Amino acid sequence: EAQVTQNPRYLITVTGKKLTVTCSQNMNHEYMSWYRQDPGLGLRQIYYSMNVEVTDKGDVPEGYKVSRKEKRNFPLILESPSPNQTSLYFCASSMNHRVGANVLTFGAGSRLTVL
Amino acid sequence: GENVEQHPSTLSVQEGDSAVIKCTYSDSASNYFPWYKQELGKGPQLIIDIRSNVGEKKDQRIAVTLNKTAKHFSLHITETQPEDSAVYFCAASLSGSARQLTFGSGTQLTVLP
Numbered sequence: 001e002a003q004v005t006q007n008p009r010y011l012i013t014v015t016g017k018k019l020t021v022t023c024s025q026n027m028n029h030e031y032m033s034w035y036r037q038d039p040g041l042g043l044r045q046i047y048y049s050m051n052v053e054v055t056d057k058g059d060v061p062e063g064y065k066v067s068r069k070e071k072r073n074f075p076l077i078l079e080s081p082s083p084n085q086t087s088l089y090f091c092a093s094s095m096n097h098r099v100g101a102n103v104l105t106f107g108a109g110s111r112l113t114v115l
Numbered sequence: 116g117e118n119v120e121q122h123p124s125t126l127s128v129q130e131g132d133s134a135v136i137k138c139t140y141s142d143s144a145s146n147y148f149p150w151y152k153q154e155l156g157k158g159p160q161l162i163i164d165i166r167s168n169v170g171e172k173k174d175q176r177i178a179v180t181l182n183k184t185a186k187h188f189s190l191h192i193t194e195t196q197p198e199d200s201a202v203y204f205c206a207a208s209l210s211g212s213a214r215q216l217t218f219g220s221g222t223q224l225t226v227l228p
Contacts, residue, residue: 004158031213031214035218040124040220041220042119042121042204042218042219042220042221043159043204043206043218043221044218045215045216045217048214048215050214058215059116059217090158090159092158092213094212094213094214096212098212102147102149102161102164102212102213103161103213104149104151104159104161104213104216106158106159106160107158108156108157108158109156109157109158
């Protein structure tokens with residue numbers, strides 16, 4: 001089954017404790033992206049990657065890091081989490097970043113709470 | 116950058132009635148406008164999209180209209196059913212693809228039996 005898999009689905013952590021949210025897709029997609037969803041703010045892009053070793057900042061990149069060493073994986077790293085990073089996170093992928101590659105396939109989401 | 120406003124934030128309709136969700140965008144260069152549906156506990160899923168060279172698009176009970184002059188687009192759901200209950204997001208893209216989509220704030224649609 002074609003899908004985007006995120007782990008963990010739920011996580012409670014404390015301020016300053018580094019964590020990584022993994023994202024993997026099995027569709028051979030070139031384009032991958034991370035979003036956070038907050039009430040009243042919709043989905044905001046954190047980082048995106050157009051291909052292996054190519055990443056760029058989205059609208060809210062502060063406090064986050066990403067890497068794209070392999071085509072299928074795009075982990076989101078919080079080096080020193082803070083309470084304002086408590087949110088619902090989604091990873092998504094698309095065939096590529098070019099016109100016509102329209103459909104974003106989303107993972108099921110990772111709910112993160114930072115105490 | 117692009118800014119997308121979405122209204123209403125919540126919408127309740129009786130089963131069988133129609134539902135309309137409206138979005139406005141700020142950048143006249145935006146040329147791709149998808150709508151995503153998010154069911155409880157799941158990630159958003161594309162339900163319909165439209166490009167700036169088209170004024171209207173239909174897919175069974177769902178339709179999207181685009182007014183480029185006014186910079187707004189709308190989602191229309193007819194003959195609503197309980198399974199239409201979900202959060203709906205509009206979005207706009209300057210690149211014509213899924214890259215760098217700017218999403219609206221979402222609409223919680225509840226279809227009452």
